[in-house]
Amino acid sequence: MKPNGAQKMDLVTVASISAGHPFRGRIDPVSGAETLVVQMRDTSPSGVDWTSCVRTEVAGRREPDWLRPGDILFPARGNVSLAVLINESIGSLQAVAAPHFFLLRVSRSDVLPAYLAWWLNQEPAQRHLEQNAQSSTLVRNIARPVLEATPILLPPLPRQEQIIGLASAMQREEDLLHRLRQTNQQIMTGLARDLLAG
Numbered sequence: 001m002k003p004n005g006a007q008k009m010d011l012v013t014v015a016s017i018s019a020g021h022p023f024r025g026r027i028d029p030v031s032g033a034e035t036l037v038v039q040m041r042d043t044s045p046s047g048v049d050w051t052s053c054v055r056t057e058v059a060g061r062r063e064p065d066w067l068r069p070g071d072i073l074f075p076a077r078g079n080v081s082l083a084v085l086i087n088e089s090i091g092s093l094q095a096v097a098a099p100h101f102f103l104l105r106v107s108r109s110d111v112l113p114a115y116l117a118w119w120l121n122q123e124p125a126q127r128h129l130e131q132n133a134q135s136s137t138l139v140r141n142i143a144r145p146v147l148e149a150t151p152i153l154l155p156p157l158p159r160q161e162q163i164i165g166l167a168s169a170m171q172r173e174e175d176l177l178h179r180l181r182q183t184n185q186q187i188m189t190g191l192a193r194d195l196l197a198g
Contacts, residue, residue: 006155011120012148014111015072015104019144020097021064027098030056036095038067040075043084045121046171048073050093058096065103067095070113072104074120077141081129083120085113102147115160116152118167125150 011017027037036053043049058064067073071086077100097103106113119125128150133140155163 004155005159006153009152009154010148011104011150011152014108014152014154015106015116017144017148018065018103018105019076020073020099020101020103021058022060023099027054027056029054033057034094035064036093037098038073038095038101039098040078040100043073043082045082045084046175047084047087047089050089050095053095064096067097067103070106072106072113072117072120073097074102074104074147075142076100076102076144076147077139079140081126081133081140081142083117085117087114102142102144110157111154112157112160112164114164114168118164119152120150124153 021037023037027039033055035056035058036050037056037058038048038053042052067086067090069086069088069090073084073086075081083104104116106116129142129146132146132149133142135141154160
């Protein structure tokens, strides 16, 4: 145990890890379909953009693993491997993860999903994944055993809550700054157009 009361363990001891929905071939949009598919392009560090997800039919004999709040999506391939938390904004949507995601579900009551997603995106976890990924010339792949062995540092719940509070405040600030930069850019573009028109 660390001096700050945190325990160190592997990811597989705090969460179940499964593959995304096994689509065969391309994921084509189906008009009027009720099911959303979350793909890499629909995710960012701040979550899932539900409006950009493809609507399609999900076939198969068994009931799909529908996403629910608290689930964590982790990309199995790509040069940026950031965990994305499925939060309350999913509402009553029926959604599945595309095949190139791992689906993580916290299996212990002393782990906050938001904390686990945050930890996976921090330098110690990212370094483990970076060092153990199988890299082709273009894209790196994270194998399931590598993800399962990711070291997790688990502080007591109140500390996890503090960290999440701080992280979400910083994310809100980041989003605000982004919007501000966009607005400033629009003002500058408007000024330049006015000059041209004048």
